[in-house]
Amino acid sequence: MKTYNNKAWLLVLPVVLCVAFSAIVPLMTVVNYSVQDILGPDQKVFVGTEWFKLVMRDPELHEALGRQILFSAAVLAIEIPLGILLALALPAQGWRSSLALVLLAMPLLIPQNVVGTIWQIYGRGDIGLAGAALNGLGLDYNYTGDSMDAWLTVLVMDIWHWTPLIALLAFAGLRAIPEAYYQAARIDGASRLAVFRFIQLPKLRGVLLIGLLLRFMDSFMIYTEPFVLTGGGPGNATTFLSQYLTQKAVGQFDLGPAAAFSLIYFLIILLACFVFYSLLQNAGPTEKAEH
Amino acid sequence: MELFAWMAWTTPVAVFFISVAVLLLGMTVWQIKSPTVARRGFLPLRTTRGDRLFLGLLSAAYINLAWTGLTDLSQWFGAGIALLWLLVVMRWG
Amino acid sequence: MKKRSFGLILYLIFAILPIYWMVNMSLKTNEEITGALSLWPQHLTFDNFRTILTDPAWYGGYINSLIYVLINTVLSVAVALPAAYAFSRYEFLGDKHLFFWLLTNRMSPPAVFLLPFFQLYSSINLFDTHIAVALAHMLFNVPLAVWILEGFMSGVPREIDETAYIDGYSFPRFFIRIFIPLISAGIGVTAFFCFMFSWVELLLARTLTSVEAKPIVAIMTRTVSAAGMDWGVLAAAGVLTIVPGALVIYFVRNYIAKGFAMGRV
Structure with missing residues (x-):
């Protein structure tokens, strides 16, 4: 049992102060912006919920939200199974394991805009390997002109970039399973699939939820990579929520609507966060009880 | 107050955040007086x-x-x- | 067994090829890049790297990035350590809600806060300093650090704390002398994640700097738009941004599996 002691607040105080400084002050400002029409530094008009009304009925926003949900769903549906498969295929130890881990983790440490740059080059028909290869195969591939190609390129780029995270998490989770479990399964003559279904998957639940949470949130906020790769185009094909928001706030300088949009965005994230967090909390105790 | 001018405060928003703060404070006091189950x-x-x-x-x-x-x-x-x-x-x- | 290794190798090729292609381009001249496609440089040249490593406007960006990433990593881990200890050992008023609130900050899109961030750091005269970017990045790194460390700390038996207190250790002495060495693998993994997320972030770093602390990632985007497409130099700059990450991975490769397995992540 944990002891009840409110002196623990002294230990968390530095964190609270650090995070509150960067979180609460900007949040308050955004709320202030969202109810005013800001024409200049000294020209502000209170408009109530006008901006919210405008944003909630903005068809472009609905489209961006739809694209965003589709994108996040595709990312999760592909990256999580693929990551698990990779973790299962990784050698458990030895130099092969180290080498594969290092190679696998490489994309994770590449700055977001460099990721965009890499794929921008890689996918081009004239100077990129992938683009040239696809065109060589007779496919008419052009990510700057064709919406479908652009969308798929962004998706493949994200899979390339982030599947390793899931693989690393799942790999670590697999290593935490005691050898005795596998021996017991062998004695019972369990099939490969049964071992996965009844031993590995339940043990991976905790780490996979973390992976799911991180991937959902980060894909929902994706900005830099598609911005560098396609700039949101062609048309609006790869304009996701963050991109649309930044266009509004920075590009068109519509502070009010951008702020209202930010708050709605924040509410969506908050709800998703709560759902995942509750799942995580429920996954926690059962896992601890088994140890 | 010049330091906070950029935050573009309006009365309704200020009232909103003050009530959130009061609410949190109230919940804390309530929790100390009679802990929740x-x-x-x-x-x-x-x-x-x-x-x-x-x-x-x-x-x-x-x-x-x-x-x-x-x-x-x-x-x-x-x-x-x-x-x-x-x-x-x-x-x- | 065979089929699995085959699949893994196939994926690793998929993972490495785009990076190889950029390395390949960084060693070519622009004429060769825009000319015929070749799988390796026909006229090997290091001019692109020379351009970057001799021009302060370029290599200064790397130094700036490294400075704020290191400040951020050290500060994040330092403030997260006691907090994670509190969460793993004690119950206190509002603990669960506090933990959730911290996590929501890891998850709020930076795009939401760009403008207020800019104004906040300008109003306290920190705009265009390394410390501003480091502090801003703490918004998402501190919650993550607390989260990971809390997992590791929960794995350490409580009896160790109690024995130390009975032996007359004060809290700070116990924490630094006994507890921190016990979770050093966890601290390594946490530092790795803080380094990673701060190093790859572009949006906040670009918004909060202009000249003095401009990170390499921002220099790259601006140079591209200003000077047309100097593919070779762009590729070389990209290759150089991967180097610190590759070094970090190489050093923590053994910790990753071991550390992850111990902790929650």
Whole structure:
């Protein structure tokens, strides 16, 4: 049992102060912006919920939200199974394991805009390997002109970039399973699939939820990579929520609507966060009880 | 106050954040006076008082947003419904 | 067994090829890049790297990035350590809600806060300093650090704390002398994640700097738009941004599996 002691607040105080400084002050400002029409530094008009009304009925926003949900769903549906498969295929130890881990983790440490740059080059028909290869195969591939190609390129780029995270998490989770479990399964003559279904998957639940949470949130906020790769185009094909928001706030300088949009965005994230967090909390105790 | 001028404060927003602060303070005092017990209400999970407040406020925000997005009636009705809902969640959630 | 290794190798090729292609381009001249496609440089040249490593406007960006990433990593881990201890050992008023609130900050899109951030740091005269970017990045790194460390700390038996207190250790002495060495693998993994997320972030770093602390990632985007497409130099700059990450991975490769397995992540 944990002891009840409110002196623990002294230990968390530095964190609270650090995070509150960067979180609460900007949040308050955004709320202030969202109810005013800001024409200049000294020209502000209170408009109530006008901006919210405008944003909630903005068809472009609905489209961006739809694209965003589709994108996040595709990312999760592909990256999580693929990551698990990779973790299962990784050698458990030895130099092969180290080498594969290092190679696998490489994309994770590449700055977001460099990721965009890499794929921008890689996918081009004239100077990129992938683009040239696809065109060589007779496919008419052009990510700057064709919406479908652009969308798929962004998706493949994200899979390339982030599947390793899931693989690393799942790999670590697999290593935490005691050898005795596998021996017991062998004695019972369990099939490969049964071992996965009844031993590995339940043990991976905790780490996979973390992976799911991180991937959902980060894909929902994706900005830099598609911005560098396609700039949101062609048309609006790869304009996701963050991109649309930044266009509004920075590009068109519509502070009010951008702020209202930010708050709605924040509410969506908050709800998703709560759902995942509750799942995580429920996954926690059962896992601890088994140890 | 010059330091905070860029935050573009307005009275309604200030009132809003002050009431949030008062609410948090009140919940703290309440918690010290009579600690909450996690229980199961009509919400599909065990909740403490603080959980219910969070869920109530979050869903109240969604109700307000839906009101703005779907109707042209005064926002005050939406806010009223949201407040009622918050009380229901706090009492029976 | 065979089929699995085959699949893994196939994926590793998929993972490495785009990076190889950039390395390949960084060693070519622009004429060769825009000319015929070749799988390796026909006229090997290091001019692109020379351009970057001799021009302060370029290599200064790397130094700036490294400075704020290191400040951020050290500060994040330092403030997260006691907090994670509190969460793993004690119950206190509002602990669960506080933990959730911290996590929501890891998850709020930076795009939401760009403008207020800019104004906040300008109003306290920190705009265009390394410390501003480091502090801003703490918004998402501190919650993550607390989260990971809390997992590791929960794995350490409580009896160790109790024995130490009975032996007359004060809290700070116990924490630094006994507890921190016990979770050093966890601190390594946490530092790795803080380094990673701060190093790859572009949006906040670009918004909060202009000249003095401009990170390499921002220099790259601006140079591209200003000077047309100097593919070779762009590729070389990209290759150089991967180097610190590759070094970090190489050093923590053994910790990753071991550390992850111990902790929650």
